[in-house]
Amino acid sequence: MFQLGLQRIISDQTSNGFNVIKGDNAYQYFLQPPNAPAFSGNTPEQLFHRKGLHITSDALAATRARGVSLELDHQIELYLLTSLKDDIEFTIVRETIRRKLEAICEKVTIDSTKMVRKLLRIQHLFAQLTGRLRSEEDEFEILSSLHPSPAVCGFPTEEAQLLIAETEVFDRGMYAGPVGWFGGGESDFAVGIRSALVEQELGALIYAGTGIDEGSNPYLEWDELELKTSKECLSVNAYIHRKRLLASLLFYFISDSVAK
Numbered sequence: 001m002f003q004l005g006l007q008r009i010i011s012d013q014t015s016n017g018f019n020v021i022k023g024d025n026a027y028q029y030f031l032q033p034p035n036a037p038a039f040s041g042n043t044p045e046q047l048f049h050r051k052g053l054h055i056t057s058d059a060l061a062a063t064r065a066r067g068v069s070l071e072l073d074h075q076i077e078l079y080l081l082t083s084l085k086d087d088i089e090f091t092i093v094r095e096t097i098r099r100k101l102e103a104i105c106e107k108v109t110i111d112s113t114k115m116v117r118k119l120l121r122i123q124h125l126f127a128q129l130t131g132r133l134r135s136e137e138d139e140f141e142i143l144s145s146l147h148p149s150p151a152v153c154g155f156p157t158e159e160a161q162l163l164i165a166e167t168e169v170f171d172r173g174m175y176a177g178p179v180g181w182f183g184g185g186e187s188d189f190a191v192g193i194r195s196a197l198v199e200q201e202l203g204a205l206i207y208a209g210t211g212i213d214e215g216s217n218p219y220l221e222w223d224e225l226e227l228k229t230s231k232e233c234l235s236v237n238a239y240i241h242r243k244r245l246l247a248s249l250l251f252y253f254i255s256d257s258v259a260k
Contacts, residue, residue, distance in 0.1 A: 041195030085215030
């Protein structure tokens with residue numbers, strides 16, 4: 001059994017510092033390196049939050065638009081919760097994060113095995129995992145354990161990374177990397193998705209991705225990319241010219257035991 005990931009970059013031809021703000025179910029971040037494009041985004045995916053020995057991490061996968069009415073929104077939510085394709089994708093993400101946490105924690109619990117997180121324009125399958133660290137590991141050890149997340153890399157991680165390097169024809173750069181802060185015994189990092197590189201007078205390159213398995217409909221997956229990039233357009237305040245610069249297929253394999 002195998003799964004595909006479709007990554008897309010689109011272009012915006014429009015006209016100092018680092019900031020991460022946690023809002024309502026999302027992180028907004030802005031990084032401005034010297035003499036380089038700014039990296040900005042609006043991500044709903046927490047990589048981890050640590051305070052002392054207590055750590056949490058989000059499993060987030062599968063995407064649907066919000067309904068234009070409460071009734072339609074509820075119907076879409078029920079479809080998301082009962083979709084076999086989306087359940088497989090979400091289960092892989094959740095169980096991979098659980099195993100990664102178990103490698104550094106005494107105990108890991110899942111608050112709810114599957115629920116729906118609703119954002120302004122979209123909704124996702126979601127679960128929060130909580131653990132107690134065996135020791136006060138430094139942030140870089142925790143980051144190396146949890147990054148890359150299965151939602152942006154795939155499973156198994158090592159095979160997926162090799163296939164991404166061989167197959168993807170653009171450099172992700174900071175896309176899908178950890179963004180966050182640490183200090184005073186606490187840290188909070190998100191996954192840098194729904195993101196863009198923005199440079200004055202040159203415009204923006206906007207990144208988005210989607211997971212594809214044998215239950216996927218290619219037209220619906222492309223619609224998901226459109227939905228995600230439209231959300232990102234709002235976060236960088238840009239008007240997007242629908243110029244499809246690049247679409248690359250990533251192959252990453254999933255064992256039957258994990259899929260079940």
